[in-house]
Amino acid sequence: MKIVYGETCVDVSTVRRWSKELAGTSPTETDLHDKARCGRPNTVNDIPHQERVDEIVQANRRIKVREISEMLGISTGSAQFIIHDVLGYRKLCARWVPHMLSPEMKLNRSRVSQELLAQYTDEGEAFLRRIVTGDETWVHHYDPENKKQSKEYRHIGSPCPKKFKVVPSAKKVLMTVFWDCEGLVHIDFLKQGSTVNSDRYIETLRKLRARLTRVRPRQRPSAHESANSRCHEKSPILRNLTTPIIQSRPCSI
Structure with a gap:
């Protein structure tokens, strides 16, 4: 392998160590992909932030996502996720009507x-x-x-x-x-x-x-x-x- 790959090939000691670690293990433990983990705790998409975003939107139906993110100190992606995916809001254009009837x-x-x-x-x-x-x-x-x-x-x-x-x-x-x-x-x-x-x-x-x-x-x-x-x-x-x-x-x- 060293003759074919040269310096990019791993040495013999590394191959022996991998072989010793993988010997006798189950097939699931030989998966080379990252395993699922909890990661960093989500401190933005929580109930207090959702309630606050709902209050802001109900107070001003024309407010922008950027303004909400600046008010709450969160990213625009998090604000947009709460507005659209969590609260289910959609921003619609006004429909033209001939007259406003009393x-x-x-x-x-x-x-x-x-x-x-x-x-x-x-x-x-x-x-x-x-x-x-x-x-x-x-x-x-x-x-x-x-x-x-x-x-x-x-x-x-x-x-x-x-x-x-x-x-x-x-x-x-x-x-x-x-x-x-x-x-x-x-x-x-x-x-x-x-x-x-x-x-x-x-x-x-x-x-x-x-x-x-x-x-x-x-x-x-x-x-x-x-x-x-x-x-x-x-x-x-x-x-x-x-x-x-x-x-x-x-x-x-």
């Missing part, structure tokens, strides 16, 4: 939904076919096309088409649109310099009624106010309309 708004939504469901139970699909929904939106005089709309067919290796970056025009007009289950019914634009008030909204409803008599002569429509038309709810003329009004739910769009 308890009164939620109660009103529930009440209106129950009324609509009861009316649908009584009349069936005929009730849905009679609903005319209206809403308002701002329409810009010019809306630039998006990147998907500007796609062009090109050969491989051809340069990409270029376009100037433009923004929607500053000038815009308020559009009031009404539709039902069959499609668009009426569109009304606000004249320049005018404001949306009860009188203007009543005039729009009169135009809508005249339009309905022409395009839906056999139906008895039910007007549906949008959630952003609060200034029209106090109008006495709306309360005296022969067409039934469906109460809108706040922030339902």
Whole structure:
């Protein structure tokens, strides 16, 4: 062996000593891997540290692992192990919602939904076919096309088409649109310099009624106010309309 391995080979005395120690021993004692042992006692992942981390997280749900490790004087790995593996916490992003509804708004939504469901139970699909929904939106005089709309067919290796970056025009007009289950019914634009008030909204409803008599002569429509038309709810003329009004739910769009 010395001829083959040279100086890296152990000497004869070492081989004899190993042979004498291993002679007569069981196969399990000849394992060359490290044996299991208790090691250094764990002084971090204990009940006091777990309770303290739980208190810190409940006090500040956005706290960082690094801040917890600095407060308790432990490593970030130990703090993360306690948070995720021991306490079972997960850090989740906030979910975007259109509106933060108050308890009164939620109660009103529930009440209106129950009324609509009861009316649908009584009349069936005929009730849905009679609903005319209206809403308002701002329409810009010019809306630039998006990147998907500007796609062009090109050969491989051809340069990409270029376009100037433009923004929607500053000038815009308020559009009031009404539709039902069959499609668009009426569109009304606000004249320049005018404001949306009860009188203007009543005039729009009169135009809508005249339009309905022409395009839906056999139906008895039910007007549906949008959630952003609060200034029209106090109008006495709306309360005296022969067409039934469906109460809108706040922030339902």
